[in-house]
Amino acid sequence: MKNFTSFADAGDYKxxxxxxxxxxxxxxxxxxxxxxxxxxxxPLKPKKPPMYECQGL
Numbered sequence: 001m002k003n004f005t006s007f008a009d010a011g012d013y014k015x016x017x018x019x020x021x022x023x024x025x026x027x028x029x030x031x032x033x034x035x036x037x038x039x040x041x042x043p044l045k046p047k048k049p050p051m052y053e054c055q056g057l
Contacts, residue, residue, distance in 0.1 A: 010016050023030070 007013070
C-alpha cells in the first residue's frame with residue numbers, strides 16, 4: 001500500500017486519476033484479488049476474566 005502525504009508524491013497524477021475513475025466505474029472488477037483471503041482481527045488487549053473467577057469461588 002502506498003502512502004501519499006503530498007500531491008507531489010503521486011508522480012503522474014493523471015494516470016492515478018484515470019485508474020481511480022476506472023475502479024469507480026466498475027467497483028466489482030477486482031473481486032478476484034481478494035477471493036479466498038482470510039481477514040481476521042486479533043484483540044490487542046485480552047478481556048479480563050469475570051470477578052468470580054479471580055476470587056476463587
